[in-house]
Amino acid sequence: MAEITIQLPDGSQRTLPEGATATTLAESIGSRLAKAAVAAVVDGDEVDLNVPLHNGSTVAIVTNNSEEGRHVLRHSTAHVMAQAVTQLFPGAKFSIGPAIADGFYYDFELPGGRTFSENDLEAIEARMREIIKADQPFVRDEVPAAKALEIFADQPYKCEIIQRVSSGAADGEDAGEVGGGETISVYRNTPEFVDLCRGPHVPSTSKLGHFKLMKVAGAYWRGNEKGPMLQRIYGTAWASKDELAEHLHRLEEAEKRDHRKLATELDLLSFPTELGGGLAVWHPKGAIVRKLMEDYSRQRHQDGGYQFVFTPHLANAKLFETSGHLEWYKDGMYPPMEMDNGVYYPKPMNCPMHCLIFRSRQRSYRELPLRLFELGNVYRYERAGTLHGLLRIRGFTQDDSHIYCTEDQLQDEIGSLLDFVISVLRAFGFDDFQFFLSTKDPEKYVGSDEIWDKATEALRVALERHGLEYGVKEGDAAFYGPKIDINVKDAIGRSWQLSTIQCDFNLPDRFELEYVAPDGSRQRPIMLHRALFGSVERFFGVLVEHYAGAFPMWMAPLQARVLPVASAHQEYAEKVVSRLEAEGFRVDLVDATDQLGKRIRAAKLEKIPYVLVVGDDDVDASTLGVNPRGGDVERNVPLEDFVGRLRAEVGEQLAATR
């Protein structure tokens, strides 16, 4: 019998009988590998396990414990869901069903405009389990486009994809559905169910099973809000029961950290409906944390050579005509107010006003770089469906800086901004950063290509000089210039976009900003926009989730609570409070009306860093019982020792932030 030789990724070779598939290969290596195998990479292409191998090919087995493997599992599970839905809802049209982070989705259109409900999910899930149990093979076939159109004659969305692919108009989304080229690939599970797909897929549905359908949502066909709205079902799928359980547990943990929930529980702030959507009121406990954040930010900016400015909430429409905001973002602005002889808008950004400050008198090169800083309240009309607690809000505060500098200074200035931003973010407990360079949106920009290239290059060089790895987001820039976005990972690994550094050659032009150069000539400055928190509100929301409401000592709304064991210890407890307050700590006292255990529980639920219990022993010896958040109880701690410890703790935290 003829044999073929296969190259493995580690460089070793294996000899297999002719006609061997990747499954044969995996089995020849080991049964565990064969069991975990979901697809293969043959000479760089991802293919099904049952594709016959050729002599000399390099073959890697894709297993279900890799990201690629999970991707295959999820995509295959999406197919199973589509089959289940088409069985349960005769006449259902299915469109696309890709794998996504942690799971998959599939978009459907149900006959008669029917929609899915939660109950439907149960039934669909049950049918999916039957399909999986039936051990249906995924059989690949490649057919000419004309034949594919015949197969999917009653599936208009599939036909649209086939036509786009065969006419060469396919975009990335279509490519996920079908391979390019002359033929269209399809996967058939049963005589009745066939789906358009590039693959690869698991060889059989029995490889699947650790999944859960999560939610129903509306989604526009091809993401076009003028197009039809389809019914989307999201699911999650994993290689094992444990991985699925872990994922569901992570979601529960994330829910516990939800800043909207914690904001209510910890009495930080609220969104009264009487106020209107996307508008928050800050309660004393939230306000103190916010004030500490802002104070810290102000101090850092002062140290960093920034000058503080203030600008009003409203401006004449002409200002936003000059800046270009009305042209580009009118839909995102609050509606205008007419008064006197003018039209006024609530400001969506502070930059035009900062430009007016620059322009208020003649500027010398000696003043540059001129760094203006403001905690500026802005209002943006975010569409109702997009509002999300503090993370997407209509009235918010930007920690907004505009830096005016010469072209010579630009590179250094961007570099020191990167240092500054990273240093301040570290103060708030973030130490995992990702950087993105956003480039010109060809549909939405002002200024010449030359200027854009120069600005983009300046940002790129700054990132590279800092040795920072970065991704590129093509077309994601603001209309006036390219930017660096800085994302952080929080305590449970979620990524948040916070800071931004934007390089702008255009607004100085539009506002005709000038400085006098050493040779007496008039020159145009370059402007850098920089927000660090981005929005104070949003940053606060992210912090609440990052710390799960347990703020570090230096920014905790209440740092300690004193509890007298009984009324007899009230007087001493008050003395303890006074002593700590004299040191500048935020402390309160709860008297002995309720039982001690109950008061301790309440304090713990409020996530107060220290609960201080004082009883007979403490009154006699000037000591405390110290019950720290997340630590063990200590008895008989001398009051003055504790004061010293607190001072040191806060000092250390603040020092670590510099």
Place this chain on the structure above:
RNA sequence: GCCCAGGUAGCUCAGUCGGCAGAGCAACGCACUCGUAAUGCGUAGGUCAGGAGUUCGAUUCUCCUCCUGGGCUCCA
């Protein structure tokens, strides 16, 4: 803005196939004065999001509006 699901006490949630609105926690009062995560008893608290309609009667059914949640689209 679009799709779906919701809105009942401060919070978390029951409930009403159309007939006087319920619990736990929180609040308040009384008793207990207690050494490290829930003492007991009692009181008060609601135009059942708002408006319109159907009905003898609507928290419940219908419509509209507002708001919330999950998505989509958008995000200077």
